Amino acid sequence: MQLIRRGDTGPAVAEVRGALNALGMLADAGSADPADALFDGRCELAVRQFQQCRGLSVDGIVGPDTYRAITEARWHLGDRLLHYSAGRPIIGDDIASLQERLLELGYDAGFADGVFGQRTEAALRQFQRDYGLVVDGQCGPTTFRALQRLGRKVVGGRPQILREAMAMAAAGPHLMDKRVVIDPGHGGDDPGVRAGGLTEAAVVWDLAARLEGRLAAHGVTPYLSRGPDVARTNAERAEMGNATGADMFLSLHVDGHPNPLASGIATYHYGTGSAVTSTIGEKLAGLVHRELVARTGMRDCRIHGKTWQLLRWTRMPTVWVDLGYLTNPEDRSRLADPAFRDIVADGVLVAIQRMYFPEELDPPTGSYRMPAGLDGQ
Ligand SMILES: [Zn+2]
Structure with missing residues (x-):
């Protein structure tokens, strides 16, 4: 698609403005004639805000990733009829809400990836059967009301989480033969955050390479989500990760902020405000975060559950780390x-x-030293 950026005009801009408006991020009615719609400074600011809270590259430009995210975000559960369509699956935040609701109720809708697939349909049919509704596998007004009426009282087994926990327990304590995706953010023509002569893309690439060597030395098969100078969308990264069937997925980033005082490490896993969360992802996020804070002494910006596309679409426990602020002089000199x-x-x-490690063997944070790897290091 054509990039939409500041200074552009026309129907595509009108669509973006309309969507941001609907999300409450751009409080105006826009121009009456779509041909007159202008991508102005306020619109750019709203796009940046949107990108920030969705975990996208914050550049204020609407490219394919941002466009898809904006389109998906405008739907709320109940806005439209949801059903399975083999050729063109329906995608959106409303689907993710439906899936999360079904999961909370104990129906195996798979992972809440916001895509209405066959598994979502099967779970919805089961729900309809159990609650005496017309079993059509579609979420229309009646099914929607039934889902709402059940409120937050009924919470079931969340099969995805049980599956993850069982897979982890069955895997045994050894790193040998485990598979890990290392995802250095940005790359290619997307440098990410830039400050003081450093780019996020280059810093996280170097970190990824160091991690890759260590993992390989301990018998883990590492997969890198991109090459040193390649850009990939988050959807492509998730897809690539899923194709490897890896045990976990680590996305490496650094942060940036106009205020140079902003500093510290923040770590993210898949999770919503409600009961649905990937507990294995949360555990991994906790371990990564606490080890890094303990070992580096950097400011603790805590662990957060998010529904970002990358966290939603990856089918293994996924952790996203923002390793300090490149815009903070102290963090930058460390990085x-x-x-x-x-x-x-x-x-x-x-x-x-x-x-x-089983619980009884788990060492205190910051204290454990790995035994020598296969290369004796
Ligand atoms: Zn980043």
Whole structure:
């Protein structure tokens, strides 16, 4: 698609403005004639805000990733009839809400990825059968009301979480033969955050390479989601990760902020405000985060559950780390230091190992040293 950016006019801009307006991020009615719609400074600011809270690259430009996310975000459960369509699956935040609702109720709708697939349909049919509704596999007004009426009282077994926990327990404590996707953010013509002569894309690429070496030395098969100079959309990264069938997925980023005082590490896993959360993802996020905060002494910006596309679409426990602010002088000088990057890679490796330790063997945070790897290092 054509990029839509500041200064552009026309129907495509009108559509973006309309969507941002509907999301309450751009409070105006827009121009009456779509041909007159202008991508102005306020519109760019709203796009940036939207990108920030969706975990997209914050550049204020509407490219394919941002366009898809804006289109998906405008739907609320109940807005439209939802059903399975083999050729063109319906996608949107309303589907994710439906899936989360079904999961909360104990119906196996798979992962809440916001795509109405066959599994969503099967779960919906089961729900309709159990609650005496017309079994058509479609979420129309009657089914929607039934889902709402059940409120938050009825919460079932969340099969996805049980499956993840069982897979993890069955995997055993050894790292040998585990598979991990390392996802260095940005790349190619998308540098990510830029400050003081460093780019996010280059910093996280180097961290990924250090981590890759350590994992391989301990018998783990690492997969990198991109090459050193390649850009990929988050959807492509998730798809690539899913295709590997990996045990976990680690997305590496650094943050940036106009205020140079903003600093620290924040870690994200899949989760919503409601009961649905990937507890294995949450556990991995906790281990990675605490190891990194303990080992680096950087400010603790905590762990957060998010429904970002990458976290939603990956089918394994996925953790997204923002390793400090490139726009903060102190964080930046650390991130520039190869010795610091080694500490980060060591911390992540230990966190991955701790995922597989049974509780009684789990060492205190910041204390564990990996035994020598296969290469004796
Ligand atoms: Zn980033």
